[in-house]
Amino acid sequence: MLWDDFLNSDYHDWRGGGRSEDRLDRPGWLLKLLSQYQIAADRPPNLDELAELKRLRSLMLAIVHELVQGREPSSDAVASLNATLSQGAVIRKLAAEDGRFTLRQTPAASGWQQIMAEIAATFAEMLVHNEPSRVRICDNPDCLWVYYDETRNRSKRYCDDKMCGNVMKVRRFRARRKAEASAPPGEK
Numbered sequence: 001m002l003w004d005d006f007l008n009s010d011y012h013d014w015r016g017g018g019r020s021e022d023r024l025d026r027p028g029w030l031l032k033l034l035s036q037y038q039i040a041a042d043r044p045p046n047l048d049e050l051a052e053l054k055r056l057r058s059l060m061l062a063i064v065h066e067l068v069q070g071r072e073p074s075s076d077a078v079a080s081l082n083a084t085l086s087q088g089a090v091i092r093k094l095a096a097e098d099g100r101f102t103l104r105q106t107p108a109a110s111g112w113q114q115i116m117a118e119i120a121a122t123f124a125e126m127l128v129h130n131e132p133s134r135v136r137i138c139d140n141p142d143c144l145w146v147y148y149d150e151t152r153n154r155s156k157r158y159c160d161d162k163m164c165g166n167v168m169k170v171r172r173f174r175a176r177r178k179a180e181a182s183a184p185p186g187e188k
């Protein structure tokens, strides 16, 4: 989904070591991501637009932090998201194909204001049509990847069990072994 791909542009190395990279600063990264969602940008964002994109990302991330703690986002946060949404208009078009109707929405304008509204809209649509209580932040403190938990019993704690899940298992094992090794004799 575009909203979580966009949030995860602020990359942290899940293996630890503290390496991080803001992929919005990498030329072309966002354009490529947007093209995967059929959103075309005719040029990269300028510095002001890049700062606005980062503000939008911080806002969405702040809302995600509220959601993962079971809280509703503040009315200020919702108002800020609405401000971004209002920067983009859509054109609706009804089509009849193969015996069924579809209603397509296409952006009314191009440009970064419109694109930011589109990104915010995918987030807003998730809040409306999906289950906000399934939004997660990876439990690996080095990773913090944002994802949507689609497991039936809502039990997904890591962005990827083979990667972060495994790293955390190894860390717990090592911590336990270290604690056992430092315990006084007789208490093992």
Ligand SMILES: [Zn+2]
Residues within 6 Å of the ligand: 014, 138, 139, 140, 143, 144, 145, 158, 159, 160, 164
């Ligand atoms: Zn992770």
